[in-house]
Amino acid sequence: MKEINEHQKWLKNFYQSREWYELSPFVRMNFIAEEIGELARAVRAIEIGRDHPGESKKTPEQLDDNLHEELSDLLDQVLVLASKYNISGEELFKYSEHKLHKRFNF
Numbered sequence: 882m883k884e885i886n887e888h889q890k891w892l893k894n895f896y897q898s899r900e901w902y903e904l905s906p907f908v909r910m911n912f913i914a915e916e917i918g919e920l921a922r923a924v925r926a927i928e929i930g931r932d933h934p935g936e937s938k939k940t941p942e943q944l945d946d947n948l949h950e951e952l953s954d955l956l957d958q959v960l961v962l963a964s965k966y967n968i969s970g971e972e973l974f975k976y977s978e979h980k981l982h983k984r985f986n987f
Contacts, residue, residue, distance in 0.1 A: 923951045
């Protein structure tokens with residue numbers, strides 16, 4: 882299983898090979914917003930369904946696959962943005978846990 886920092890390095894190399902990494906963090910934020918919208922659509926489809934004439938009804942497996950896709954797309958965009966600021970995925974995990982321990986004495 883690939884560790885978060887390995888995946889982040891792989892993403893950076895992949896994005897550089899496509900000349901996508903050079904886009905500014907400001908532009909990257911727009912991609913994050915787009916992915917949040919796609920994730921919202923995936924969750925809505927699971928939770929309350931979608932009744933859209935241009936879309937076919939999806940199976941539970943297709944809905945689950947789409948949820949995985951959108952969550953991973955969002956995570957990838959966050960990791961690419963973090964790498965632009967030299968922040969590793971592991972640092973983000975540690976920061977999150979530290980913040981919550983401190984805030985909630987957990």
